[in-house]
Amino acid sequence: MFGLNKKDASLLLIVAGLVAFAPFLLNPFPEGSAMAQFNAGYPDLMQRFVIFGIFAIGFNILFGLTGYLSFGHAAFLGVGSYAAVWMFKLLSMNVLPAIVLAVITAGAFALIIGYVSLRRSGIYFSILTLAFAQMSFALAYSVLTPITGGETGLQLALDDPRILESASASEGNIPVPGLFGLEMRDSFEMVMGSWVFTFNFGYYFCAVIMLIAFYLSIRIFRSPFGMMLRAIKSNQQRLNYTGVNPRPYTLAAFVISGMYAGLAGGLMASMDPLAGAERMFWTASGEVVLMTILGGVGTLIGPVLGAGMIKYMENIISKINSDILHGWFAFLPDGLEDLVVTMIYPFIGKGWHLTLGIVFMLVVIFLPGGLVEGGQKLANLFGRKKADNPKSASTEPAE
Amino acid sequence: MGILEVKDVNKRFGGLQALGKVNLSVAENSCHAIIGPNGAGKSTLLNCLVGKLIPDTGSVMFDGQSVLGRTPFEINQMGISRVFQTPEIFGDLTVMENMLIPCFARRDGSFALHGIRSVISEAELRDQAESMLEEVNMIDKRDMHSASMSRGDKRRLEMAMCLVQNPKLLLLDEPTAGMARADTNNTIDLLKEIKEKRNITIAIIEHDMHVVFSLAERITVLAQGTPLVEDTPENIKGHPKVKEAYLGEAA
Known part of the structure; x- marks a missing residue:
């Protein structure tokens, strides 16, 4: 199907199913119950899941296949966001031109940065990309304020030209991004008993684009180009003496993954039309590295899982406060309750990074293949009876 | 001369x-x-x-x-194809993939962007690679992870990778x-x-x-x-x- 073999096609279908039913799957707890704060099925967070999923899928094409660790990919995300917001300001509130320009601009940036950075490999390549990203951040933050909005970020204004929009209103509300009349923030709520499920147009738009991005990444993984990229990771010397020039291959992979990052940036701006320099900061570049490693480097589905995991922890664990903890442990005697809460407190709220750090360490030490390897081990554990099919399709690594 | x-x-x-x-x-x-x-x-x-x-x-x-x-x-x-003193092969790839890379290099030159078509669909090159593997008696190892082979097999694979290019x-x-x-x-x-x-x-x-x-x-x-x-x-x-x-x- 779609030029994929059976295993890849079923993986794509599973992901499509999960994405389509995410509003249900991520909202397993009834509204108002004590567990409701673990629900992740609200539009803002679901959009972030798929957008960062795209970012990580693209990053994995570079890092997972060629082994070149870029530490500056957030620069392309930021560039994509700025490009998209400028399209909203100048052209129209339709998201399509914004996303197209975001991808093209990020691709052009990646071509320049990649051309220079790929003259080195290993740690020197990582440092070069980091330097470029920090330079971009500094430029966006101060020097290029007329283009980027500097510290306050780039925002829409009522008197933006928007030349394709007939009613360039100078009064009323700032228009919102949409797709041919459908607004990205449009939502439909479905109430079933004490459950509330939200279906958001912006989320489904991002989800469709993520599925396309995921499909393309499978095709790249299975193509001669993908095989060459893996050969670069495996033995560049042999490749050189086999008549292949590794440089244009790595550059192409770098540009493609930069375009994925630009796409993610453009989608972020389409969901919430503002762009700030902090999107290019080096911690944002580090985050996508963590997502990819956490999920499983070089696997198809891993980066998406890693992105989901990190965004979930960022949004859910950081919302837990000491009052909620006291509520949970109210059944314990007073002294013990305080002790338990004090022990857990550093790991919640603003301390979610601590939890993430521990999870990351555990995964890297015990599951070097990331969550995908964990899934595989589980599948092997439970699926031993099915001797003919020991690996579950959803956790099949790329190699 | x-x-x-x-x-x-x-x-x-x-x-x-x-x-x-x-x-x-x-x-x-x-x-x-x-x-x-x-x-x-x-x-x-x-x-x-x-x-x-x-x-x-x-x-x-x-x-x-x-x-x-x-x-x-x-x-x-x-x-000119070269065999190294210690076998240089693509250890992370299977034997068949190791064979396909020199085939692609011969057909497509030093760079070609075939990002969408599948490796599986390259029947002609696969045949070429397979018959070379047969020639060196390695056809039974075609799906093996090449890093896990013995040194002698790695050497033979490297030789086959060079020869499939008809140097x-x-x-x-x-x-x-x-x-x-x-x-x-x-x-x-x-x-x-x-x-x-x-x-x-x-x-x-x-x-x-x-x-x-x-x-x-x-x-x-x-x-x-x-x-x-x-x-x-x-x-x-x-x-x-x-x-x-x-x-x-x-x-």
Whole structure:
């Protein structure tokens, strides 16, 4: 199907199913119950899941296949966001031109940065990309304020030209991004008993684009180009003496993954039309590295899982406060309750990074293949009876 | 006029004259061995042929064209394939994938962006790779992870990867180094078979005299960066200068 073999096609279908039913799957707890704060099925967070999923899928094409660790990919995300917001300001509130320009601009940036950075490999390549990203951040933050909005970020204004929009209103509300009349923030709520499920147009738009991005990444993984990229990771010397020039291959992979990052940036701006320099900061570049490693480097589905995991922890664990903890442990005697809460407190709220750090360490030490390897081990554990099919399709690594 | 002509090549590393006035002519469709004691400059010479090193002076002509200043992948595209002293293969890839990469390199040149079509759909190249694997008796290992194979198999795979490109010149850098006698004999048989079946020129650097004398048609002896003698194996065996410089009592 779609030029994929059976295993890849079923993986794509599973992901499509999960994405389509995410509003249900991520909202397993009834509204108002004590567990409701673990629900992740609200539009803002679901959009972030798929957008960062795209970012990580693209990053994995570079890092997972060629082994070149870029530490500056957030620069392309930021560039994509700025490009998209400028399209909203100048052209129209339709998201399509914004996303197209975001991808093209990020691709052009990646071509320049990649051309220079790929003259080195290993740690020197990582440092070069980091330097470029920090330079971009500094430029966006101060020097290029007329283009980027500097510290306050780039925002829409009522008197933006928007030349394709007939009613360039100078009064009323700032228009919102949409797709041919459908607004990205449009939502439909479905109430079933004490459950509330939200279906958001912006989320489904991002989800469709993520599925396309995921499909393309499978095709790249299975193509001669993908095989060459893996050969670069495996033995560049042999490749050189086999008549292949590794440089244009790595550059192409770098540009493609930069375009994925630009796409993610453009989608972020389409969901919430503002762009700030902090999107290019080096911690944002580090985050996508963590997502990819956490999920499983070089696997198809891993980066998406890693992105989901990190965004979930960022949004859910950081919302837990000491009052909620006291509520949970109210059944314990007073002294013990305080002790338990004090022990857990550093790991919640603003301390979610601590939890993430521990999870990351555990995964890297015990599951070097990331969550995908964990899934595989589980599948092997439970699926031993099915001797003919020991690996579950959803956790099949790329190699 | 041979297919490979090395003229007056000099190479210095600081104070060390690694190669001094090396002249070498490898005739087409012959098997030419280069021997010499450790430090004679054999590997330096080889590296000058494949673009890893650039000689200070002199010329290296392959098939009427100069190879100097070209990168290793360009020289490979001219028709020189190289087997390394320790097998260099793509350890993370399967045996079949290892075979496909040289096939792609031959068909598509040094770069081609085939990002969407599937490797599975490349039936012609797969056939080519498979028949080469059959030729070296490795077809049963086609889906194996190549890093997990024995050293002898890795060497055979590397040889097959070079041969599937149909090179005009095959360079072998101590192809039997560290091999057991039986494996060495297998390699000799394989090379003889290859030599008979196709029009190929082989240049071989080797320590093992058994290998050299069973394969080579001509032998060049290098000592301290300079060619001492060049002759047929029979004459080399008895040559007093060679005995003195290299073979010692073993001859």
